[in-house]
Amino acid sequence: MENILVISRHPEILGVVVRLINQQPDWNAIGTCVDQDALQIFQKENIALVLLGNGILPEEEEKLRAELLAINPAVLIIQHYGGGSGLLVCEIRQALEHQVVIG
Structure with a gap:
């Protein structure tokens, strides 16, 4: 089971x-x-992957990335801005399978 941490500024979208x-x-x-x-x-x-949602300000994202990577330099961090459930699943699956950092 892969744990995925989702961070978003919009509770409904989250x-x-x-x-x-x-x-x-x-x-x-x-x-x-x-x-x-x-x-x-x-x-x-x-946590295998951190998914950053829309609404995070650039300076907040930079600080958050730095803090996450300081705890675990190998963590995958990707961004998702929408586009439907198929795109979301594809983005996560691709990142986990290829162990690449996207975003």
């Missing part, structure tokens, strides 16, 4: 993304809108 990810049998999504909560979750859980 809920949808988490639900879509959790429909995949091998994935478990954990979501938050708050960076400090994300860092706490990241430190406690074995």
